[in-house]
Amino acid sequence: MESIAQYKRDETWTPTEKKLARIAFDKAFERQCTAISQEAKRMLETTTVPSDIFRVQEYLTEQRRIVDRLYDYRYSRLLAVFGRLLSDGWVRESDLNGLQPEKITKIKHAASFYSQQ
Numbered sequence: 001m002e003s004i005a006q007y008k009r010d011e012t013w014t015p016t017e018k019k020l021a022r023i024a025f026d027k028a029f030e031r032q033c034t035a036i037s038q039e040a041k042r043m044l045e046t047t048t049v050p051s052d053i054f055r056v057q058e059y060l061t062e063q064r065r066i067v068d069r070l071y072d073y074r075y076s077r078l079l080a081v082f083g084r085l086l087s088d089g090w091v092r093e094s095d096l097n098g099l100q101p102e103k104i105t106k107i108k109h110a111a112s113f114y115s116q117q
Contacts, residue, residue, distance in 0.1 A: 011075065011076070011078075011079065011103070013075050013078075016098065017098065017099050017100065017103070018075075020096075020097075020098040020099060021078060021082075021099065022073070023095070024082070024091055024095035024096055025071070025073055025078075025081075025082075025091075027091070027095055028071075028085045028090040028091040028095070029067075029071055029090075031090050032067060032090045033067070036060070036063045036067075039059070040056050040059060040060055043055060043056045043059060044056055070084060070085070079103060079106045079107055079110060080110050082096065082107045082110070082111075083106075083107045083108070083109070083110020083111045083113065083114060084110065084111070084114050086107060086108070086110075086111040087110075087111040087112075087113075087114035087115045088114070093108075
């Protein structure tokens with residue numbers, strides 16, 4: 001079995017793949033931020049006491065940490081990032097159309113790994 005370092009080092013991205021990857025990455029980010037925003041609005045709408053607004057702040061802080069850890073647009077990390085995003089439903093397989101089939105296979109493999117955790 002190849003080492004993780006070898007797995008990362010062997011990936012090359014064509015200019016077209018880089019553009020497609022950026023679009024998919026940005027779509028996933030937008031989807032996740034929209035979901036976070038909708039949940040925060042729902043939480044605010046259902047507050048019953050003024051101090052409930054601090055639960056919203058705690059929720060947003062936690063979501064910010066998650067997003068900051070997940071969205072890493074370094075090409076050496078991108079297949080794993082897409083795997084996690086695919087597993088979590090923020091990126092769709094159709095968003096990955098145009099990437100080399102080997103990359104898509106690796107992303108799907110990473111997604112299956114994350115979905116088992």
